Amino acid sequence: MKTFTRYGIEFAFAKGAIYCMEAVFLDIETSNNHAEDPKDLRTWISSIQVLFNGKYYLFRYPEELIKWFEGLYKKLKLYPSKKFKKKLIIYIHNASYDLSYLIPYINMLPDFDYSNQGIIEGPNKFLSYVRGSLEFRCSYILSGMSLEKWSKEMNIEHKKQVGLYDYDKVIYPDQELTDKEQIYDKYDVLAMQECLAKQMEYHGDNLTTIPFSATSYIRRTLRRSCNNDKYYRNEYFYDNRLNAELYDYMLKSYAGGMTHNNRFYRDTVIEAGKEYEFINNEFIFVNIIGHRDFKSHYPSQMTCYDFPLGQPQLIYKSDMGFYMTIGEILSWYPTFSSMSVIRFYNAELKDYRISMPFMQFSKCYEARFNSKMLDNGRVLYASGEWIMFLDNLTLKILSEQYDLEYEVLESWRMLNKPLPDCIIKVIDKYFKGKSDKKNLVHNLTEEFGKLDPKTIEAEFELMQDKKGLNSIYGCTATNPLRDQFEVTDKVEFLLKQSYNDLDSIHEGLTKYYKGRNNFLAYQVGVWVTAAARYELYEYIKAIGYNKCLYCDTDSIFYIKDEETEAAIEALNAEKKRKAHKIILDNGKEEYYDEFTPEPDCLAFKGLHSKCYGVVTEKGLELTIAGVPARTLVDIKDGELIYVTREEELAQGEKDPVKALDHLSNGFEFKINAGVSALYIGAEGFESPRIPQVIEIDGHVIHTAGGCVIRKLDKKVIRDVDFNIKFNENYQEGFDIDSML
Template sequence: MGEIPTVSHKKVEYLNIESGFDIETTSTYIEGRKAAFSYIWMFGIGLGNEIYYGRTWEEFRALYTLLVTYFGLGSDKRLVIYVHNLAYEFQFMRKYFEWEEVFSIKERKPIRALTVDGVEFRDSYILSGMSLATVANNLTKHKVAKLEGDLDYSLPRHQKTELTAAEMAYCNNDIEIILAYIREQLDECNITEIPMTNTGRVRQYVKSRCFTEINKETGEEFRNPRDYQAIMKKLTLTPDVYKMAKRAFIGGFTHSNPEHSMKVMENVSSVDLTSSYPTVMIAEEYPMGSPVQLMLDSLEDFRKASAKYCIMLDVAFVGLRNKIGYESYISESKAVKLEGAEIVNGRVYSADLLTMTLVDVDLEIISAVYEWDELHWENVWAFKKYYLPKAIIQSILALYQDKTTLKDVKGREVDYLRSKGMLNSIYGMCVTDIVKDDHIYDDVEGWGIEETDVKESIQDYNRSKSRFLYYPWGIWVTAYARRNLWSAILAVGNDYIYSDTDSIKMLNYDKHVGYVEQYNADIQEKLRRCMQYYKLDESLLNPKTIKGVEKPLGVWDFEGNYSRFKTVGAKRYLVEENGKLKLTVAGLSKQNGINYMKEVCDNDNTAVFEMFTDELYIPAENTGKLTHTYLDDADTFMFTDLHGETVEVHSESAVHMEPAEFNLSITDLYIDFINRYVRPNK
């Protein structure tokens, strides 16, 4: 193998080389109980030329011991092994090793697991944010195509089952992809600098910019965190305000107009906001001071105060009624108290009483959608508002610039993919929860939760000198983005059909071009004001592609027309574009779902649209959807493979997977709402 380079980090030496691990498994039923086990493992080290196989965990333990001995691994020297979806493999192997530390983002979701012998397993799926097939497609230097269909998972296999050359090639292929992907990461940095998560990459990038200054005379960059730390020192929270902010957080808005639901609509246009979250992070003003309490006597007072402050408050609506009819804004799940409510597909249409926590931007939208008999508020907290720090603005601009200018540029594929991924993740780092319970793993007890002391965590957060973000920023990012989306919903009126975070589908697009043009002019003016405030080059808002086409940030971009469109609720729609059908249904594979429907309908598109109803059912063998069951107890049993050979199988712990059927399952409440309010005479 030759000498392997190493790199030191925090007094620990790491082998600076790519390495990957994968298993293939069988799920079955034994005497009516679920059982599962692995029948082959693959381990790779080095770029595609050192791949080892074994059929049992005892054999992998032997290789593991050899690796520890050969490389001299231990508390001060480590080998990092990447696994694509570590949570799955960990459940099979966790009892075969002694663990020093397991870092998990939630129960049974480890992304890093370190053994006492210095072998550190990391999750390449969490790092990439992509399936293995997508990772393969995005490789730039070391091309490896993802093999499909060469390993039929439904066939019963065990550790003695002979695998065909095609099946072995499939097993080999998965490791080659992991190795190639990590090799491309190592071409850019060393093993200790590869982040644990995709969001971690953008955190490193932005934090570095925040803590770096440029010498005005020489133009050289130098590390100087003091100025930025002074900004952060002013941005503190109390436990109560943090809890309010948690309640006030709302994600993207996804919904459908009940008037047009469950009907086939023709000539439907789609428009999309260009980089919606990055746009509002530049264009809008955010909490830039610690919260203070306000006393407000009227809505007029509220509106005056919101010109200077970002405001968060607890509200109670009495006699809440929808006044536009075709869409509802408030999510049922965000209500703290809800009485006498009419619900439309998860959204509150009306209520005798509704209490919730919201921010000023939400109240602005709610005022446009609803009317009420009484409005009461308390716990009004206000933050002075200004633009986000200049370093963050510059980070967003740089990433958008690279995403636009580097696309399709030969030799810059890695830089393009990195900038695109980081731009998409830049908002996510703002809403990372600052108070999280620890999901711990113990070799004896298994999984458990260690509750975090909120007061202590907030104190640590306020005092942190490495902090470069403020949790309330993320609350307003999504609020501003929803307001932009809702500007279109309100302007389009009943021609609006469907929305999803940063896009809407509508009828009669030509009638609404005026709104689109005015919105685009307004958002570009907002963006320019921020650039002028920070004395930044305004041309950065309009980078050009390699072909010289300008891509202005933040505008509504016309995506095209669908000849037919049908929605049956949020995250449930079918489109026909240029004769091709595309299906989007939460919880269902797009390709598997449409393939089954086309087969049943003899490739008749009209019949497929007729089939797409609230009664849609897809059999388990056609969904591509799997149900997971964690098996924590050891099991030993006799098992017969596809060739009729029976052997004894032992499993310490496992994950049982089986195909799951799919039912569209629209709620009776939604159908009842449509029948009573939308189409009462039909």
């Protein structure tokens, strides 16, 4: 790589451009007038922190930052030459937030008509933003974590400061900042710089090679491995390419993990040592509550099972003059996987005892229902017409759980193959690395303690392998065709490229499969989650619908007894006979695809998906989507004082089981209530986002508006999300239509 130096700063020629090899680290603090009415709300930048080439700058007005950038343009000669573009990379943690304030000012700088605004994936959703020679990137997307967590994981000197800044305080740019506020401001950019430096060193990167996102690291590793296999591109990518229709079907069929709460135990504390009615005088005694999860669930699917990697074949279409049945489609497996388009007219659970129904209401397209009954977004019963796009594994679950009246409209199949060695060896590398480093951390902690530098460094390397392993599936499930936006000078987001019809999808896929940087088949990601859901379903059946309390993607809480444990271990043994394994540094075998026990629970209560609590030997533990784990409420003698969601739910109750029972419909979290985001212009909500000078309480404010983070007054717990009523009287043979 050819380099040169200007004013002591290194520049490099790479990728058809001249890169400044020193990044700018930028952060802003904002304030607002806390008006209740969004139209009266005003927000502004109260300070701007910049770190570049070892020098720290503190600005109070956005125009000062723009003037500084103009000076850099001249000093570093960032204006383009006839042959080369030039790049100065600016990192911002949570760039989408800061850019909501800065873009109207940044756009005052020259853009040289590059016709490239970076990667904008939605309104106020920036992977990068380009203006002239300036390329703004998001270090939050790069790290995948908050700056506080990133700086702790990297174990840097200047860690993100917490608690020194009062976000409720109104700070005007003409007011002097306190010493604590100035320390807080400075440490943000110092932490970014030190974290990035350590991350680049670990991965062997510089500013010309560093990727945009956390997932991109593992994508790069996979690409290198696949490129080294001369057969890979044709056999596992290009030859099995999807056409526009099949891609559209797979996109509509794709779903994440199965998350559900047993409706028969909903809103009930299930406590060890007590008996409970499951349904219709069927009682079950709870000795203890078990909890298991899968070891590396998605990587296990990728290493232990086959995937649809043959050329897609259209086997059936409704105009072919004969009828296709679900049974015929399922008979193709395991030789083939299939993707089918099916119109349903009726669906009803075969047995009302099925407490974990898998048919997703959100996956019902072109729906015209006469009647329906849902359990937290899952279909118990429905009649009318709707279309679903189903892989064979999900279709098998539905055929086992439901009586179905249907018509197959179209069905495709693809030959199943194991993933190639060039992908498996990357998965093995990170799986082995995670296991080996976990053992190393354990040994170092026992010998030297948790705070010893050797232990801390091993912990850091363990986290890198964990992130790498978890990112592999994400690479395969990334939609290859994503909408792109552009932004106007008034911060209006316009759709630049969309894929909303078959013609645009066909054009996009043609480019995707021809692109030399592209190498992953989208169908792999679709089937990874389908296989994971099917495996979860197998264990739900082994445990029993009357004993499953809650499931979430790769884990199950259940009523534990000898019979259940025997059923689980029998299924584990069956899986182990087929499972992939690696040999660790200590010589031991480590298997994928194990359903392993977690600490038992003394009590469980769930309301719906992502809303439950348990009591373990450690006490009360809650998982509630939208409710922060803790909220900072005070600082005393330099110590940060938090209130956890468990403490707030307990309301002083010392008995954790009684405290758990507070989790019910209508409970209000007022401390751990979360936040909302509102984008406003210079003169309030729905006003233009253009630079203006306004006066507030005698202070002159320079603002173009931005994103206001508002603390919610309360977070109300609801019995069932989606606000869909569940009728507990549903049972076999009941006239459901009369109840709706």
